[in-house]
Amino acid sequence: MTLTQDKLAALDKAHVWHPFTQMKDYNGGDPLIIERGEGVKLYDLEGRAYYDGFSSVWLNVHGHRVPELDRALTEQLEKVAHSTLLGMANVPSIELAAKLVRIAPKGLTKVFYSDAGATGVEIALKMAFQYWHNIGVRGKTSFITMNQAYHGDTIGAVSVGAIPMYHELFRPMLFPSYAIPYPDAYRQGGAEAAAAATIDRLKRLLEEKADSIAALIVEPIVQGASGIMVMPQGCLSEMAALCRRYGVLFIADEVATGFGRTGEMFACDHEAVSPDLMIVGKGLTGGYLPVAATLATDRIYDAFYADYEERKTFFHGHSFTGNPLGCAVALRSLLLMEERGIVAGVRAKAAQAEEQLAPLIDRPHVGDIRQKGLMIGIELVKDKAAREPYEWSERIGVRTAMRARELGLLTRPLGNVIVLIPPLASTEQELADMIRILSNAVIDVTENGWGAK
Ligand SMILES: *Cc1c(COP(=O)(O)O)cnc(C)c1O
Numbered sequence: 001m002t003l004t005q006d007k008l009a010a011l012d013k014a015h016v017w018h019p020f021t022q023m024k025d026y027n028g029g030d031p032l033i034i035e036r037g038e039g040v041k042l043y044d045l046e047g048r049a050y051y052d053g054f055s056s057v058w059l060n061v062h063g064h065r066v067p068e069l070d071r072a073l074t075e076q077l078e079k080v081a082h083s084t085l086l087g088m089a090n091v092p093s094i095e096l097a098a099k100l101v102r103i104a105p106k107g108l109t110k111v112f113y114s115d116a117g118a119t120g121v122e123i124a125l126k127m128a129f130q131y132w133h134n135i136g137v138r139g140k141t142s143f144i145t146m147n148q149a150y151h152g153d154t155i156g157a158v159s160v161g162a163i164p165m166y167h168e169l170f171r172p173m174l175f176p177s178y179a180i181p182y183p184d185a186y187r188q189g190g191a192e193a194a195a196a197a198t199i200d201r202l203k204r205l206l207e208e209k210a211d212s213i214a215a216l217i218v219e220p221i222v223q224g225a226s227g228i229m230v231m232p233q234g235c236l237s238e239m240a241a242l243c244r245r246y247g248v249l250f251i252a253d254e255v256a257t258g259f260g261r262t263g264e265m266f267a268c269d270h271e272a273v274s275p276d277l278m279i280v281g282k283g284l285t286g287g288y289l290p291v292a293a294t295l296a297t298d299r300i301y302d303a304f305y306a307d308y309e310e311r312k313t314f315f316h317g318h319s320f321t322g323n324p325l326g327c328a329v330a331l332r333s334l335l336l337m338e339e340r341g342i343v344a345g346v347r348a349k350a351a352q353a354e355e356q357l358a359p360l361i362d363r364p365h366v367g368d369i370r371q372k373g374l375m376i377g378i379e380l381v382k383d384k385a386a387r388e389p390y391e392w393s394e395r396i397g398v399r400t401a402m403r404a405r406e407l408g409l410l411t412r413p414l415g416n417v418i419v420l421i422p423p424l425a426s427t428e429q430e431l432a433d434m435i436r437i438l439s440n441a442v443i444d445v446t447e448n449g450w451g452a453k
Pocket residue numbers: 115116117118119121150151152153219224225253254255256257281282
C-alpha cells in the first residue's frame with residue numbers, strides 16, 4: 001500500500017535532503033511526488049499528469065516504461081544483478097563496450113565504465129594526467145576549461161567547473177585550471193566575434209603554457225548548465241586542431257550532448273571531431289539507470305599498457321563499474337535508437353520546434369532562443385534592448401517553471417534561462433503541446449506578473 005501525499009510529504013520534508021535545492025524554500029511548499037511514468041509523461045500521487053519537459057534532468061530518450069527496456073532489465077535480472085569488473089568481466093558490459101566503440105567518433109576504442117557523469121569526468125582528468133606521466137613527459141599537469149563550464153559536482157569535476165555560484169566557495173579545495181571564454185553570440189556581438197575571441201584566447205594560452213597543460217575539457221557544441229550556449233560552426237574543430245598542434249589532449253564531455261540530443265549521435269560528429277577522451281552518461285541507458293563511461297583512444301590506453309612493475313596501471317574503479325543491469329538496458333536503448341531512427345527524428349523535430357518557438361522572440365522579455373537539436377534554452381531578460389538580465393532575486397526562471405508545472409509541464413530553469421529538453425521520442429503532437437504550455441508560462445510570468453511577490 002502506498003502512503004498518502006500528506007504522509008509522504010511529511011516524511012520527505014523530515015528526511016530527504018534534495019540536490020541543488022534550498023530546503024527552506026522546498027519545505028515551505030507542497031512537494032511534487034512522482035508515482036509513475038508512461039511515455040513522455042510523469043504522474044504524481046494524485047494522478048495529475050505532467051510532460052517530462054526536461055527529460056528528468058536531461059536523461060530520457062525513449063520515454064518512461066518502455067517495454068523493450070523494461071524487458072532488457074528483467075531478463076538481465078534473471079541472470080545476475082551485479083558482478084565486478086575488477087580483474088574480471090561480465091556479459092552486458094562487453095557487448096555495450098563493443099557497441100559504444102562502433103558508434104563513437106573515430107579513434108575511440110576503449111571503454112572505462114563508471115556510474116555518473118562526474119565520475120566519468122574524474123576518470124578522464126586522471127587518465128590525461130597519468131598519460132603524460134606514463135610516457136615520461138613531466139610538467140604537463142594543468143587543465144584548460146571554459147568559462148561557465150559544468151562537468152559535475154565531485155572535486156575534480158568542480159576544479160574544471162567554472163560557474164561561480166556553484167563552484168567559487170570551494171576554490172581552496174580545488175586544483176587550479178585555466179579558463180577560456182565559451183563563445184556567447186548573444187552577448188559578444190554575434191557568432192563570428194564570439195568564436196574568434198575563444199579561438200584567439202586558446203591560441204595565446206597554448207603558445208604560452210602548452211608545456212604545462214595536460215588537456216582541455218569542453219562541452220562540445222552546447223554548453224548546457226550555463227544556459228544552453230550554442231557554439232558557432234567551426235569553433236569546435238578549430239579548438240581540437242589547436243590542441244593537436246600544441247600537444248594538448250582534447251577531452252569532450254558529451255554527458256549532456258551524447259546519444260542524439262543535438263541531432264547527431266554525438267555533438268563532436270557535427271564537425272567530425274575525434275577527441276582523445278570522451279565522457280558519456282545521462283542518456284546512455286535511455287535515462288533508466290546510473291551508467292557512465294569514459295572512452296579513450298589506443299594512444300592513451302597504450303601508455304598504461306606495460307609490465308606491472310613499471311607502475312603504469314590506472315588505479316581507479318568504482319563499486320558498480322560496469323553494472324550488468326545498466327549495461328543491458330543501455331545496449332537495448334542504443335539498438336532501439338537505431339530501430340526507431342531516433343537521431344534523424346531529432347533533426348526533424350528540432351526543425352518543428354524551431355518554427356513553433358519562433359513567435360516567442362517577439363515577446364517583450366524574450367531575449368534569445370538558443371537551440372541545437374532538442375536542447376533548447378529561452379533566455380528571459382528584464383530589458384530586451386539593453387539585454388539586461390533579470391535580477392537574481394526576481395527568480396524569473398523559477399517562477400516560469402512553477403507556472404509551467406501548473407499548466408502540466410515539468411522543467412527546471414538555469415537562472416533566467418528556461419529549458420526545454422524533451423524526451424527524444426516525443427511525438428510532433430506532444431512536442432507542440434509542450435511548446436504551447438512553455439510559451440504560455442513565459443507570457444504569464446513575464447507579462448502578466450504571475451507569481452510576483
Ligand atoms: C550532468 C552533467 C555532468 C554530470 O553528470 P552526473 O551524472 O550528474 O554526475 C557532467 N557534464 C555535463 C556536461 C553534464 O551535463
